[in-house]
Amino acid sequence: MIDVLYFAWVRERIGLPREQVETRATTVAELVEELRAREERYALAFADLKALRVAVDQDLTDFDAPLAGAREVAFFPPMTGG
């Protein structure tokens, strides 16, 4: 089980801020494939990975990052703070 979090328009498209996901994905990219296959709203949210960023256990990383031992994965658009 892994906590999956969504922020900004990713959260709005998927329709929830976080959920627990039962997965056997070994990388972020594999997890994205599983999510995409779920429902149209996931497919839409993950349509363009170049428009998304990902953090594993609260550290920014890449889509090919391994998920071994990860407790929390977050998906969101590029940040716009400041």
Next chain:
Amino acid sequence: MIDVLYFAWVRERIGLPREQVETRATTVAELVEELRAREERYALAFADLKALRVAVDQDLTDFDAPLAGAREVAFFPPMTGG
């Protein structure tokens, strides 16, 4: 007649902050020559022109600047504000 002002260590070496000078100098450099010839303390203050800056009528300028029409000439070391 022209007002001549001195600041910082130039003022201290010459021993006064300002004086009125009767001069026929047509450039700052000529005025410096006249002042140097006056007394040892002037010669000392003006010993190294590279260590000095000059303003004519409150605008920074060079030692070869003309004095025609000038009311106020000031000599001082490089500025250290901020």
Next chain:
Amino acid sequence: MRIVVQEPPFDLGAEAAAFATGRRDMGAIVTFSGVVRDDPAKPLRQMVIEHYPGMTERALHKIAAEAQARWSLGDVLVIHRFGAMHPGEMIMMVATAAKHRKDAFEAAEYLMDYLKSRAPFWKKELAADGESWVAARDEDEDALSRW
């Protein structure tokens, strides 16, 4: 180092004064503050900032620690708000103290550049004609390449 992530407004004057007071060993203090800007052509009703609790503080600490490693700094302050705010309200501030102005300026610009595109905040603009997420600007990403 002080990192604050909060919803309520902060007092720029009081924060700047407290940060600068009594720094006998630091000659240069730089502050940057960001204000919710209103475009007269497209009046803004509100700006809402979403963030990622936990990761936000972690990312800001990392950015501030990196600034302290790169420049000789006496102190670093970062305050960033989340939630709803109106045009004219202060969104965030950073402050740096250093012996020399070059370090204080560069570190503040570094903090801002990284905070803009590496700290998990997202801005949404609520205007009369609807709401929209602010898009990241290529130049903000490009700004990182100079460090």
Next chain:
Amino acid sequence: MRIVVQEPPFDLGAEAAAFATGRRDMGAIVTFSGVVRDDPAKPLRQMVIEHYPGMTERALHKIAAEAQARWSLGDVLVIHRFGAMHPGEMIMMVATAAKHRKDAFEAAEYLMDYLKSRAPFWKKELAADGESWVAARDEDEDALSRW
């Protein structure tokens, strides 16, 4: 634009807050403040700043106007003290307001670089072992070449 040359202390917090307040059209505010720094190896009793009344205000206006011509600025503030001050006291501050942070940062750095070596102020340090005029630093003169 506001240029102030004065002997008494000023209130950085109040000045920064007043400068930043209600700038709905300006997203970025940068302040720089300079503090009398004390070197533990050579404790400073006092710093005395001499200036050239008349020319000082003129030079600061010229520098601020040049900054406004070069960058898109909403406002510029310069406050510089003269006379005697103790370690830890604020010597001066500049503030810039702009739509974008790059303009606000660059203009503040420009103001500081020019103010350092083109505004008629001279610093004298009074220490236990005597007094001495602060020498201009080559790097301050070199800093002008980037603009």
